[in-house]
Amino acid sequence: MVFVTVSHFCKKFTKKYQLRFVDSLRLNVKGGHGGNGYPKYGGIGGQGGCVQFEANEKNSLNALAKKYRGIAIKAESGEDSSKSRILGRRGEDLKIKVPIGVTIFDENHTKIGELNEPGDTCLAAGGGIGGCSGNNFLGTKGQSHVVTLDLKLIADVGMVGFPNAGKSTLLKAISRANPKIASYPFTTLRPQIGTIGYSDYRQITVADLPGLIEGAHANIGMGHKFLKHIERTKLLLMVVDLFGFKLSAVHRLRTCIQNIYALNKELELYDNELLDRPCILLLNKIDEDGAQSEYDQIKEKILDLKSHTNDCPEELLSERYLEFDDVHVISAKNEIGIDNVKTSIRELLDKYAEKTENLSTDSNSNIKENCG
Structure with missing residues (x-):
């Protein structure tokens, strides 16, 4: 009888989840x-x-x-x-x-x-x-x-970060998406797409990718399944917990700055061209006690990761480092700093789109001159 009950449950569970995404x-x-x-x-x-x-x-x-x-x-x-x-x-x-x-x-x-x-x-x-x-x-x-x-999902912006950094909460705050949110790792098991709407009817799509773990570049966990969706985005939104992250009791706690180095390493090993992508760093949970002190300790370091590798564990050292176009301290839960994030996303996308268009125009002009 027990066997039949478990078997029936498994069939229902499989039917419900096998085609989630x-x-x-x-x-x-x-x-x-x-x-x-x-x-x-x-x-x-x-x-x-x-x-x-x-x-x-x-x-x-x-x-x-x-x-x-x-x-x-x-x-x-x-x-x-x-x-x-x-x-x-x-x-x-x-x-x-x-x-x-x-x-x-x-x-x-x-x-x-x-x-x-x-x-x-x-x-x-x-x-x-x-x-x-x-x-x-x-x-x-x-x-x-x-x-x-x-x-590979096509979105303007791709959010990356370790589990429980607040990406799903942020997506809900800045867009019309309604992702599952909870206070434990791996709430997001599949990519979520949200749309940021602006007063002039401009729309920008944002993809919340499931939390990475160290070794994602080598396809540990579901690394490649998630990392590949970043490839088509125009802008990276790196979300990091100011108080660091610890996956489980058997894993070490990494500080906020160490998590930034760890994410940089994963992106570099998967595809180092991702380090050339425009990137905004969001330091989450500024509303919690002690958050301002944590931020004050790292705010100079994050502007030049390459020059402050003394805070980086040896296994996380990289050949190249991200250069953040913008840095914001936020509270995704209480929507502190969210309007600034939305403005920053739009301005950076427009800036790099204009830059790309100018490069394309200059290239076409050179071709015409050489052919003329």
């Missing part, structure tokens, strides 16, 4: 078989249809997983040639809509497409050739692949 999905795709030709009249069979992926902002990998996981996705076969139709009809293509931000890999993990804008398409499996004199009038099989759809 899907950001990687393997699918079996097959192009349609080419139609057979008609040797007597030299008839040509229709080409098999192909399988394509198309980016659409309304779709999710969760929906695709429910519909296609465990089955072969096959396009329509080409029509056979006949007396009444010497040229067989082409098989209908199958176009599958996927979310924006998907990269498609084949079974050898070779990238075959990247869909970053609405309407972008990628050919996943071509259709077989119709039967003709060159192949003894026998249609050929379509291509068959096991492809992996890898989703």
Whole structure:
């Protein structure tokens, strides 16, 4: 009786949580078989249809997983040639809509497409050739692949930090998102997207990524699954607890400044180009007793991490260090300093967008001059 009860609970638990958030999905795709030709009249069979992926902002990998996981996705076969139709009809293509931000890999993990804008398409499996004199009038099989759809969230801002730093509370304070919030680590188990709205109707999207742990760059915990979502963001929002962080009783307590070095190390080891990304540092929980004293001890050091590595444990030393564009002390819980954060995010995004546009304009001018 106990076994049956536990089994029933597990089935309900699995059903409820197995498709909470899907950001990687393997699918079996097959192009349609080419139609057979008609040797007597030299008839040509229709080409098999192909399988394509198309980016659409309304779709999710969760929906695709429910519909296609465990089955072969096959396009329509080409029509056979006949007396009444010497040229067989082409098989209908199958176009599958996927979310924006998907990269498609084949079974050898070779990238075959990247869909970053609405309407972008990628050919996943071509259709077989119709039967003709060159192949003894026998249609050929379509291509068959096991492809992996890898989703990286596209957001203007990506929040990074260790568990329980206050990222979810901050997301709720600055946007319309309603993430789960609690006073224990790993409340956020999947990325959350929020939107900051401004009085002039400007909107900026913010992604709250689940808390990292040391070793995330080496895929410890769910490191790569979470870190990959930072790659498409334009601005990093690093959230750190002023009183430090201790994952569990068996882990050491790291101070606020040590956590900053630890996060820098994780970003460097995963992809050191992330250290070139614009970044705002948010020091959270300024409303608590002793917080101002903690901030006063580190405020000079965080402006030049490279020159104050005496506070950095040897295992966290890096070759390069983040240079913060802005630093704010906040209380996400009591919404202290939140308006300043929202203003800073907007100003930095505009500043770097203008800088990128100017670089692009200068580059195009140089090309014209060289060609002229």
